[in-house]
Amino acid sequence: MANSKFEYVKQFEQPDNILPNTWVVVRIDGRGFTKFANKYGFEKPNDKRALELMNAAARAVMAELPDITIAYGVSDEYSFVFHKTCVLFERRSSKLVSTIVSTFTAYYVHYWPTYFPDTPLSPPLPSFDGRAVCYPSVQNLRDYMSWRQVDCHINNLYNTTFWALIQLGGMDATEAEKTLKGTYAADKNEILFSRFSINYNNEPEIYKKGSVVFRDYEPVEPGTHNAAAEADSLAVPVQQSKTQNETDRKRRAKAPIVVEHLDIIKDDFWDRRPWLLSNKPGKIPKEV
Template structure:
């Protein structure tokens, strides 16, 4: 590239490298989605079409970026977890975040008509923002994922009760908010059951647990892999040969990407899927 007197402006660019040997989580959120959901008449407290659209866009992102090992979504947010050994874009925060945000937004707009067949998009169009956070240990990463799922449950129980008071109980928003002020989970469950005969336990799992997306390999028996000990004791990721890296890439490409609504707080989910933390692909499920 030719030098010029204007090239000095490059000095204003600041490094934004993410910490090496950590799990990187890129979390995106819808911008102004309260107004957006009102504009397009999203059902309250949950719109299955909107959640399915979010999941479809997130699944498309995972298909394009094999370095993503797992993603978790609820409402208008999604968290994408990159492998600990990921070197994508040399782990630069700005490039990683901008790639996830732009790819997700593009697929969200592209897939809109598949889920909202009779409501065309119009400006202002949907958009998302994002941030990247490094988590150095498996416990940190799992606690982050647990936090998001607990948050999903707390918010959904509140919203389910709030909208039941409005839609079935005839209250306005202010009255419903006052009725729920200072209540605990047990109180909200009691309100739903005693006043509206709604058993919260019977609500769809997607509403209560959110959505988990990952590459699906054969499950293993709990206790046969001590992934935590193996991963945590490594000072730095093992450098793979080009041939092994290419084999792993092909295995990831062949693995089906599934969308589930599971408990990711308990150990069983992680123990049976050691590939989520080991950075090593598992066994491709045998075709039946």
């Protein structure tokens, strides 16, 4: 009832508005996924089924939320990026995060039987938590994405070597940890190659680079656009007519959402896909 004596409780609600004119990254992580992975027998060091399940859920989230411009995933985490000038459907951090987390979790459970048909889910069910962070510049955003991909490489090289020592070398976990203590990347590569004839460079890209999800348009030649500078120069969202907004919406809906395993640290990835930084749809590929 409006204006009731109980309405005073609304005073306890505190604002958690998202800082305007910033790139918003919502990063989600699996809760208790070490135990979860052990419960369902995930393969070590990587379970391709589990990674493809994460990617399927991420693609579904992007399909439902067209304001997401790019996403990056590795292991049990995913980062979803909103363009700095887009008018978010929800300006409150808590509601934006809860929308991403709940949608991702729902699709993760929905797609589970597709990737684990012989292992039905049982309580405790998979769940994720999340947080939203604002980055003011393109360089900040790219450094964040680079950080996650570098972290993917470091962790995967360690895990690949660790499990090779256990599965192929007959060590237990304590022995494997002791062997790898203080080693550098070159040392781990040497262990893999000299002891087990494993060339780390030949490992699947999905394990080494993680997964990048984005709407795909026809790539452009590097140097023909300066999307980064243009994005940093915009202080407020560009005002468009309803017709233009509708045209952009239709072009986004037609664009295929792809999952790739590419280097997102180097400039080439961004230079060939200016729409990721400009928030303007590109040219739909002819085959689509």
